[in-house]
Amino acid sequence: MTEDMSRYPLRLEGDDVPMVRFQNVTKRYGPLVVLDQLDLDVSPGEMVTIIGPSGSGKTTVLRMLMTLETINGGVIYVDGEPLTHVERNGQLVPANSKHVRRIRTKIGMCFQHFNLFPHMTALGNCMEGPVQVLGLSRREAEERSLELLDMVGMAEKRDEHPSRLSGGQQQRVAIARALAMRPKVMLFDEVTSALDPEVISEVTNVIRHLVGAHHLTMLMVTHQMGFAKEISDRVCFFYNGAIEEQGTPTKLFENPERERTKQFLNAVLDAN
């Protein structure tokens, strides 16, 4: 079970350190191997989209990076530093929660079902992290939050509780809430899957805006192939817990090499 950790660098250094690196990462649920020795690099500012059939491990990739799941093997590096490991006697060992929290400040996540705090207003949701975690004054946090709510077109609804907002509105608030923490990496897990078709563009427009205006690194799981093709720098096709094929959107969608990629894309396009 114990892995030889000497093969993993203590930190990543050099000119082109990736913002996120999965090195040899394995995830198991009991006997079920969900991710098998995954290697994946994401460059600073890059928008990487993950597509693939249900159960192929897409969500698990994001959840491991958000530390919502433990990993069973390998190392994840964020901004050059190991996420859940620290160095001791020249080797990587599991880190304590203090280290994890320090690295985790660089990561933000939006969920399929928004997960806004129901007992706080839209503004309260956005201010919660900056005030309680970053220690900003209420005034600073409010300023920052209002700016972001304005960016996602939700400034007018600042005093509403989530139960009085539509799905599209809730998701936009959730994006503002995550951005208020000023993460370097944003994770989007099927953020439009729970939305009615007519409001999907409310949310995709916000993400489009982020691609243009911020130096954010983004990892997005989506079933919307058109959107993935339009905004990604790179698309990864997951199959059975591994990357079956990856490349630029043009290459992957128009010239897929692997049989499984072709089958998947045909099936998805048929369904639409």
Next chain:
Amino acid sequence: MTYIEFLQVHGGRMADGTVLTVVQFLLATVVAVAVAVLFGLMRLSRNPAIRGAATVYVEIFRGTSLLIQLFWIFFVLPIFGLNLDKFVAGFLAVGLNMGAYGAELVRGAILSVPTGQWEAAVALNMTSRKRMWRVILPQAFVIMLPPWGNLVIEILKGTALVALISVTDLMFEIRQINISTFMSVQAFGTALIVYYVLARFFVTPVMRALEHFMSRRIGRA
């Protein structure tokens, strides 16, 4: 002697007793809430020793009768050097006992907050303490208010037992009146009415109002 005359003669004592019952009830409720939150959280601890201690507490206080616990606290603890005033022993016993039931309500409510809420709090990088106090407990509070409504009524009814260690609450006064007058129907009839009125027209409306207020704060109403 008519019932009116009965009330004229004994009403003062019964009113005094009622005041004491209400005070015992309020203090027992405070103890029960504190115990419930403490042991409810301990039941969810990752540390097996803490979890085990809470489980033992809940098992003992739910598994034996309130009357026996009351007698233990008042008659047995002094043998081990812990002397409690009967007034304190009274509400303490009721509070400790009902708190054990409350702990299960706290635990259940915390577990029924959707996991997405925990995950969102992690994604905001909150400490586990902030997660609990800022995100989970406020929502758990709303979830557990309706069952607490029942438990609080049980606390009120449970305080009647403190008469048995001579706390001069309503039940104590009623028994004294019964012994000296033999007017059992009037005496215990009045007790019945006072306890019912307290429960039905004071406790229940307060709990309802609290439920309403909290669900409005969470934006549900």
